[in-house]
Amino acid sequence: MELQSNHSAPVLTDSAPLSKSRLGGYRGLMSYSPPGAAFSPLSVPWRKTGVFDDVRTIGWLDAMISSSPTHKKFTKEINHELSSPDPEAAYRAWLLKYPSALASFEQIASFAKGKKIALFLDYDGTLSPIVENPENAVMSEDMRFAVKEVAKYFPTAIISGRSRDKVHEFVGLTELYYAGSHGMDIMGPVRQSVPDRNCIQSTDKQGNEVNLFQPAREFLPMIDEVFSSLVRITKDIKGATVENNKFCVSVHYRNVDQDNWKSVWECVQDVIKKYPRLRLTHGRKVLEIRPTIDWDKGKALEFLLESLGLSNCDDVLPIYVGDDRTDEDAFKVLRERNCGYGIFVSKSPKESNAYFSLRDPAEVMEFLKSLVTWKKSSAFML
Numbered sequence: 001m002e003l004q005s006n007h008s009a010p011v012l013t014d015s016a017p018l019s020k021s022r023l024g025g026y027r028g029l030m031s032y033s034p035p036g037a038a039f040s041p042l043s044v045p046w047r048k049t050g051v052f053d054d055v056r057t058i059g060w061l062d063a064m065i066s067s068s069p070t071h072k073k074f075t076k077e078i079n080h081e082l083s084s085p086d087p088e089a090a091y092r093a094w095l096l097k098y099p100s101a102l103a104s105f106e107q108i109a110s111f112a113k114g115k116k117i118a119l120f121l122d123y124d125g126t127l128s129p130i131v132e133n134p135e136n137a138v139m140s141e142d143m144r145f146a147v148k149e150v151a152k153y154f155p156t157a158i159i160s161g162r163s164r165d166k167v168h169e170f171v172g173l174t175e176l177y178y179a180g181s182h183g184m185d186i187m188g189p190v191r192q193s194v195p196d197r198n199c200i201q202s203t204d205k206q207g208n209e210v211n212l213f214q215p216a217r218e219f220l221p222m223i224d225e226v227f228s229s230l231v232r233i234t235k236d237i238k239g240a241t242v243e244n245n246k247f248c249v250s251v252h253y254r255n256v257d258q259d260n261w262k263s264v265w266e267c268v269q270d271v272i273k274k275y276p277r278l279r280l281t282h283g284r285k286v287l288e289i290r291p292t293i294d295w296d297k298g299k300a301l302e303f304l305l306e307s308l309g310l311s312n313c314d315d316v317l318p319i320y321v322g323d324d325r326t327d328e329d330a331f332k333v334l335r336e337r338n339c340g341y342g343i344f345v346s347k348s349p350k351e352s353n354a355y356f357s358l359r360d361p362a363e364v365m366e367f368l369k370s371l372v373t374w375k376k377s378s379a380f381m382l
């Protein structure tokens, strides 16, 4: 993912789309790898981009002022088209481009006929509403029940920027697959015994054998070091908090007075300039420091599909629901594979690689319930 600077707002792009041959390098969790296929020791390539690839390219303040810089531009364009400053009218116009997944449910269901749906869900802003304190981003009991129900009928995975343990703790369901740290920490089923240096066998909390795919494992000491430095250096900035997401670190500025955002960025820059193998990106009022490896939620999505034996587009319909710019990597993968649907969760018009939209976590819950109802009724009709 790189930011192109030829727009007033950043445009997220992938540096190199995945090819099947590159997928051959992910074999650890996979059931399909051709026998004898050579394992590349460098199974996760390094990114070509530099340390401050996101923020420095476009200007750090712009990037921090809006966690979704495309938002303003896009709203302005839509308002201009409608000659109306009315946000609801702008949203309705936006829905023409990204139809509601609820309103389009029949269409989605008819496309899913005869196929197995595989569901991928982001956490913050998708299953739980965005709140001021990241520690309080709990999921409602109703949502937990909806996710539990949907997972009875469809293979379901959570792909989050949080640490895997943290998001597992929030969701609290054992019947799902979990990928934390933006996909850099995936717990999946044991599928085969071919050794992969990024993959280790482990046991989950229930004692089941699982495979752990951690392509950035060597970065753990570095991430811990950076976390401690950031905690120390930001301690006097009121409202700034630092979160250790295991393979990445989040520096939150949602609760920092806007006059001090520059100080937050300077602190982050001061620390990461010593680590050329780390890069800086940003999400919703958060700066994120992560390894420079070429790995993101899109690659995690492909990895999970393959490891679960669900990569055949002819009989599988992957659906990915997410609200953040990091989810765009996954939407893009689905679009490029022409297989499955990205559903973008947003209350306001923003450019996306998704096909459909939902307004907020409440609508996400309705969508999950609709999937269950549809599945039950279609089983009844057989």
Ligand SMILES: O=P(O)(O)OC[C@H]1O[C@H](O[C@H]2O[C@H](CO)[C@@H](O)[C@H](O)[C@H]2O)[C@H](O)[C@@H](O)[C@@H]1O
Binding pocket: 122, 123, 124, 125, 129, 130, 131, 132, 133, 134, 135, 137, 159, 160, 161, 162, 243, 245, 250, 252, 254, 283, 284, 285, 286, 288, 324, 326
């Ligand atoms: O991939 P996700 O599951 O969406 O995680 C992305 C980041 O989410 C969290 O931060 C965001 O949600 C917080 C709680 O609502 C909010 O306070 C914060 O401003 C948002 O950026 C999480 O704390 C981060 O570590 C994740 O990277």
